[in-house]
Amino acid sequence: MASTIDIQTTTKKKQKPLQHELGFGIHFTDHMFIMDYSEGKGWYDPRIVPYQPIVLDPAAKVFHYGQTIFEGLKAFKTEEGKVLLFRPDRNIQRLNRSNERLGVPHIDEDLALEALKKVIAVDQDWIPTEPGTSLYVRPFVIATQPALGVDASTHYQFIIIMSPVGNYYTEGVNPVKIFVENEYVRAVKGGIGEAKTAGNYAASLKAQEIAKEKGYSQVLWLDGVHRKYIEEVGSMNVFFKINGTVYTPKLNGSILDGITRSSIIQLLRHWDIPVEESTMSIEDLYNDAKSGALEEAFGTGTAAVISPIGELNWRGEQLTIADGKTGEVSSKLYDTLTGIQRGTKPDPFGWMVEVTL
Known part of the structure; x- marks a missing residue:
């Protein structure tokens, strides 16, 4: 498995939303992480690229048999400018437990944590700082093999996208x-x-x-x-x-x-x-x-x-x-x-x- 993450940054930066108008999971940062898997080759080509649409064959198994898993965690920026993640190792461990249940190949946990940290570092200026806000990080895996047979896919993508967010419930911390x-x-x-x-x-x-x-x-x-x-x-x-x-x-x-x-x-x-x-x-x-x-x-x-x-x-x-x-x-x-x-x-x-x- 490759251990070096290639970073391709964009020169076309998006306009950031106002922090008091973030909502939840509506806006997305400038970059994303992608890594591919194919049977016999394993996970390969880990890379950070400009945020972009995913192009898939209509027969990709994720559409037909729901072979996909995801995680959710948050990044925070302190008053001193440090960027912190809350227990990311637990998210990565759970991601692999979900992978096991769905028949998805195991992902190297050290590489996944490195990917999380690097893509957050690239888009660190997207981390909001107002009370109740954070950068929501969504790692997920999708089955990409174009085949309609009912069995586990032979091809996958592991992707990480990020979204600056406010409170999940409109009630905030009220009941x-x-x-x-x-x-x-x-x-x-x-x-x-x-x-x-x-x-x-x-x-x-x-x-x-x-x-x-x-x-x-x-x-x-x-x-x-x-x-x-x-x-x-x-x-x-x-x-x-x-x-x-x-x-x-x-x-x-x-x-x-x-x-x-x-x-x-x-x-x-x-x-x-x-x-x-x-x-x-x-x-x-x-x-x-x-x-x-x-x-x-x-x-x-x-x-x-x-x-x-x-x-x-x-x-x-x-x-x-x-x-x-x-x-x-x-x-x-x-x-x-x-x-x-x-x-x-x-x-x-x-x-x-x-x-x-």
Whole structure:
């Protein structure tokens, strides 16, 4: 495998958007990373090129069989001008776990990290600095072999694109409203629920559309077998503080192993706040709320970081959590984690990785 990344910079720079008008995933930087794979040759020709369309044959397998995986992470610029990445090694490791599940060849993790750092360094002036903003980095793999046989592709591309972003939810860090899905199923153990692949998200879109029509930001998924156990929100893992203990659904083969999720668990234990990974039923959660035991709820993910949950709707029954306000633990977690990410708070865990410019 080649270890040198070729860099081809553009002289035609885009006009950057105003930081308070970024939105999420709408604008894209001047450059991208690409690396190719072919059976018998392996991964080759790693390069940074001007941001451009991808040209694919209409028979490319990604279009027909959905053989694709992706990741999401963020780059931050400190007040001193340092560029930091949050736990990028974990994203690369998870990318390869998703690759394994989808039959995609393993990517050298050292090379992937080098590619991340170099493409960010090339477009470092795209990193926004206003509160709540960051540079969202999207690595992904697509199957490019032009063939309609139902088997794994023999050709792939590994690509990294980047987007300056604001808050994922328009609510910002204010509580969001979540609709509990009863009709549709997203994933089951043994399927692809724990892989970060397009099919997982395609399975969620219809339910999310219905939820938005009802005035809800996202969908909370229940398990696909019993339709009663809490799993995750479409873009977040979920946590519930009940009688002083924080609970989150345990990983069961159909829930994404969130990097923010694991970081939150580590932070809570660092603060000596009890936290348990367990099987949780939606009925028990509603009973805890009615008894006053449910104190707060929040979602975690790369895009939103921490998103307080102010309301759930299950079978038409609305459940207001913490009077619809941001809870104390949610607020502390958000302030601490974003502070670590931006270099304004101590990083006792060694999570942040500096990009050499």
